[in-house]
Amino acid sequence: MATNSTPKKPAADAAAEESVEAVTETAPPRPARTAAADPDVVGPALPAGVDPVTVTLAHHHTIDGTDYPPGAKLLVSPDYAQRLHGQGYATQV
Template sequence: MATNPTTKKAAADAAVEESAEAVPATAPARPARKAAPDPDVVGPELPAGVEPVAVTLAHHHTIDGIGYSPGAQLLVSPDYAQRLRGQGYATQV
């Protein structure tokens, strides 16, 4: 009867070593939020010939990856201002 000269334990140890090399040591860090920029038009672009509207936020809101706190005044397009007011993010005027 023939015997196998290798042991299964050595094969299992090699698989563990290979899997340890394939896994990164740490997960990538979450990008930090950007600070609110100087007053500028935020959100969707303005249509040609339309003036921006100033809104005051009633709640925390993130637009394009930038966090804005309550009370922040932003310049946005009129249709975006209406959507913000309808969803409760901007104060009613």
């Protein structure tokens, strides 16, 4: 059986060696606030700089607790529109 021949340091000595002087730095400024997404856009939030697209629902669908009947026209993000089309909830344009 192999043994470790390295002596173990006591905890007090190890903590004393690792202590470092406190360095004070100023925090970087907060980024500017951006406006909230358009409240007419439903579903996941729009990425910055992307325009919403209009989809027409083919079936009854509930988004964020709101029921939308078939034929409802909604503004959604492009990636969410693609998901709705792929799942059959939105008509193909």
